[in-house]
Amino acid sequence: MGVGQVVRFHGGFYYVMLQESGEIQECFCRGRLIKKRLLVGDYVVTREAAAGKCTIEEVLPRRTELIRPPVANVDQSIIVFALQDPKPNFQLLDRFLLISAAASIEPVICFNKTDLVSAAAYSKQIDAYNGAGYRILVTSAKTGEGLEGFRVALIRRVTVVAGPSGVGKSTLLNAILPGLKLKTGEISKKTGKGRHITRLVELLPLQDGGAVVDTPGFTQLNLPVLTAAMLANCFPEISQLSGECRFNDCLHKSEPDCAVRKAVDEGRIAAFRYRHYQNFLAEILEKERR
C-alpha cells in the first residue's frame, strides 16, 4: 500500500508519484467507479497486485477541482498574459481570475514579454490589480527579467499555468526548468469556440517539491457556475466594500447608496474592472433567467 499523486494518464495506465519515495509508479485502475472519478492531481491509494504491478484502490478527497484543464488539488494558478504579441485582453484576464476564485485556487498574475513593451505602458491596469490585492509577476522569458520570482512562486505548490495561447507559458516553464523542453510557439489551427482542445494533461514534478501543469491557450472561457450574489466575492476590491452598501443583497448594479459604485465614481475602484464585473453579472443574470 502506498499513497501518491496521479501525474498523468497514458495508454490505459495511470502514473502515480509515490509520496514516500518520489518514484513514479505505473498503475492499473480496476474499479470502474474509481476510474470515472480520477483526475490528474488526485491523491490515491495504490496496492501492489503482483510483482511490479500496481493498482489504484481508492481516491482520496480533493481540496480543489479545476474543470479546464481537468486537474485536482491545485493550490495556485499563474495566469500569464503578454504585454504584446498578443496584446493583453483584460476582460479575459478577469475571466481567468474569476474561474480561479470560484475554484478556491489562489491566482498570481504574470505579465510576460516586457522586452517588447515596458510594464509602464499598462501601469493603470497593473496598479488596479495590485490595489485589488493580486500578486503580480512581471517577466521576460527572453531577457530573463523576473524569472527568479517566477521560479520561486512555484516551489512546493501545485500550480496550473494558464492564459491565452502564444503568451509564453511554455517558454517560461522551459526557462526555469532545465531539461523540460515543452513545445513552444505552436499556433492552434482550430480555435473553435468553446471546443475542448484535447491534449495530455500532465503534472510535472519540480525538484524543490511541488508540481506544475502547462496548459494550451484558452481564448474562449465559459464562466464558472456562479450565482450573481457570489460574483462580487470574486472581485476582491468589490467584495471589500459590499458591507457598506445600503442593501446587504446589493448587486452593485443600479441600487441606491451603493458603496461600490461610489468607489468607482471616486476612482478608488478601476472603471475597467467594474465594467467587467457588470458584463459578467449580465451574463450570469441572463443564464439564471433561462
Ligand SMILES: Nc1nc2c(ncn2[C@@H]2O[C@H](COP(=O)(O)OP(=O)(O)O)[C@@H](O)[C@H]2O)c(=O)[nH]1
Ligand atoms: N519577445 C518575447 N517573446 C517571447 C517571450 N516569451 C515567449 N516568447 C515567444 O512567444 C511565442 C509563444 O511562446 P509559447 O511559450 O509557445 O507560448 P504559450 O502558447 O503561452 O505556451 C514563442 O515564439 C516564444 O519564443 C518573451 O518574454 N519575449
Ligand SMILES: [Mg+2]
Ligand atoms: Mg504552450
Ligand SMILES: [Zn+2]
Ligand atoms: Zn452595492
